[in-house]
Amino acid sequence: MFVAVIGDGLCSAETARLAEEVGQHLAEKGAVVICGGLGGVMEAACRGAKAAGGLTIGILPGRSWHDANPYVDIPIVTGMGEARNVVVVSSAQSVIAVSGGYGTLSEIAHALKLGIPVVGLGSWRLSKEGSDKERGITAATDPADAVRKALALAQG
């Protein structure tokens, strides 16, 4: 099972703590963590996964694997900037968004477009103009809940 953990490259200590727990729970369940390979939420998720003996993959936007955070086992160097976002989610069977800004939102949207389930932890709320119906993201209450939902929803 490959699960993407997405979120900001710079984040609060509280958000990092959530991401680290997500990474740890994923590794405990035997899932591989895929992320964008940089700092913030990505680094925290990788750190959590490594603490639990997991495997981590970082899909990097730049041209050097030196950009990867120290908890990435497998750095993939795309050199494609923002276009690497679609690769992060395409390679996963489900996605967990921990908070996140517009870059994270682009990954959420790409995942939903490709039919890959997205679980949110303090992340975006999406609706269309003229409607209050929320769309697309399955909300989770805490890291354990997010991992449980992401594994249950994962696409084969």
Added chain:
Amino acid sequence: MFVAVIGDGLCSAETARLAEEVGQHLAEKGAVVICGGLGGVMEAACRGAKAAGGLTIGILPGRSWHDANPYVDIPIVTGMGEARNVVVVSSAQSVIAVSGGYGTLSEIAHALKLGIPVVGLGSWRLSKEGSDKERGITAATDPADAVRKALALAQG
């Protein structure tokens, strides 16, 4: 001035009418229309622009320029699937979203991440969990208003 018009490849007659008017107003103001080159909103925007004597660019996801709608003057063939979405908005100075699904949402998010203004016409509403504050998209009331706002906000 280059303005991206984004939206679904399949859309209602009413949405197509709005997109066509957007394309027409843009061309009347001398703006070049950039889009994803396919049908639906993309085709309607190109048709409107051509009716007003404008120039149209289609950034295609597939491997053949035969995929372009008949109103695309300049087909750019990327062969990159969803990753072409970031190119559509990166090449524009502002973006007009006409309704749209998750693919459109990914383009909105990429634009906002890159600091390119987005005007919405019956499109997405974005907020973060735990807050009702809307973010990122400038709402327009009709095609003329959308074009006025997109040109005023366009980045140099």
Added chain:
Amino acid sequence: MFVAVIGDGLCSAETARLAEEVGQHLAEKGAVVICGGLGGVMEAACRGAKAAGGLTIGILPGRSWHDANPYVDIPIVTGMGEARNVVVVSSAQSVIAVSGGYGTLSEIAHALKLGIPVVGLGSWRLSKEGSDKERGITAATDPADAVRKALALAQG
């Protein structure tokens, strides 16, 4: 007709002269010049095309249209680094390589893989180990000959 002109971003005065003539002949024949949008061969080809009243497209590797040379009419901003090379040739019906280094060689190879004809002017020679048979590139003797061959070979 869309023809890509490819070559180094830094080049000798003689190579620039050849590229400029290629651009000029293409525009005189009504062909649109596509290139990587930067300096050297790309700039010279665009300058030649504009001198003859042609239209020019630059598929840029970086994140800003300010990177485009001053003779690019339509800057396409990919932000994808080297991965933009495949877009330069995919969008053309034939390709003219004027000298060129490894970046140019990657474009030649992508074009040949996609079945898009490549004409070379002082460019690469390709063969497989253990064979002297040359492959893939149609050699031209001068800019007029290169344009003649590129237009004759262009794929519909």
Added chain:
Amino acid sequence: MFVAVIGDGLCSAETARLAEEVGQHLAEKGAVVICGGLGGVMEAACRGAKAAGGLTIGILPGRSWHDANPYVDIPIVTGMGEARNVVVVSSAQSVIAVSGGYGTLSEIAHALKLGIPVVGLGSWRLSKEGSDKERGITAATDPADAVRKALALAQG
């Protein structure tokens, strides 16, 4: 150490044998095998690496990890077609080309452009028009020699 093994998706039994030995030697030396994830040379290299207990990564051009050959441990799904070629080599510290057609040639060229060493086993010979000087590719005599050279040349 990450080493890319590149070559055709369809190949002769003899070429597959060479690629399998390359994969096996790499794994025996503790190197991770990166490839395009499909059949032919890619599958043979992965099979060889797995036989020696190695780890394998497949950077896929399509939209589904079901496209990966059965010896890929980590499928990365790009959906970017030919543009994924640059990712295959960017993620490696050196590259071994086993025979190969134009797609392989594009990977060789991207690697050389990025300063990543390329070792060839019955692969391309590159020279410029008007010169017999060969360029870029370090020729190897057999799989063991190719692996020895690729590891010695690998960039940090």
